[in-house]
Amino acid sequence: MQVLLVEDDIRVAAALVRVLRRRGCTVTCVTTVAEALAAPMVDLVLLDMGLPDGDGLEVCRSLRQRSRDVSIIVVSARGEEYDRVAGLRTGADDYLVKPFSMVELHARIEAVMRRAARSSSGPEEMWIGSMRVDVTARQVSIDGQRVQLTRKEFEILxxxxRRPGTAVSRKDLLLAVWNTTEGAERTLEVHIAALRAKLGDAGLVRTVRGVGYQLQAG
Incomplete structure (x- = not known):
């Protein structure tokens, strides 16, 4: 697996590089926004937010615009809800607050890469009314007009x-998209709100009180 590590703390970077290389990863380590944006595309990006020449959000946004398939995990000391939400909305697949254990980092990497593998396996296309969801190409269009979604928004959709007209529980969505049922409900709500806004029809994704969410069929 090709990994881009964006981290300006030399000691933290050295520890992460050692751990990742023991996992068999090929690691490119950079310390600035400019170096991160100039680096070749990889399978996974571990991204610090506090960089000497700018904000990691700029890197996250640019990488996500460049590729819908790269997996991005923010590893940052910024642990406030605002920071986590901003990172996820900008396109990160996960957000890990420092300090963290290497065991947790491994688990987060494995979960993100499993989801990436599942979402890219096998050709599939679904139509819900005038909305076309192309799972293979990771594209969504409504009345022929492309809708740009982040990885998480796409996976929720x-x-x-897959179950139009049926209420999908929050637990099932959390397991399908985040591979957990703990501590991510607020994150799910944020992504649902963003998904509704991008689809242009707040009623298309309906809240089913006490259960979860339902995609209106047809």
Missing amino acids: VALA
């Missing part, structure tokens, strides 16, 4: 589109 796919999970709902």
Whole structure:
């Protein structure tokens, strides 16, 4: 696995590089926004937010615009809800607050890469009314107009589109998209709100009180 580590703390970077290389990863380590944006595309990016020449959000946004398939995990000392939400909305797949254990980092990497592998396996296309969801190309269009979604928003939509007209529980969505049922409900709500806004129809994804969410069929 090709990994881009964006971290300006030399000691932290050295520890992460050792651990990742023991896992068999090929690691490119950079310390600035400029170096991160100039680096070749990889399978996974571990991204610090506090960089000497700018904010990691700029890197996250640019990498996500460049590729919908790269997996991005923010590893940052910024642990406030605002920071986590900003990172996820900008396109990160996960957000890990420092300090963290290497065991937890491994688990987060494995979960993110499993989801990436599942979402890219096998050709599939779904139609819900005028909305087309192309799982293979990771594209969504409504009336022929492309809708740009982040990886998480797309995975939520796919999970709902597989069962149109049926209420999908929050637990099922959390397991499908974040591989956990703990501590991510607020994150799910944020992504649902963003998904509704991008689809342009707040009623398309309906809240089912006490259960979860339902994608209106047709």
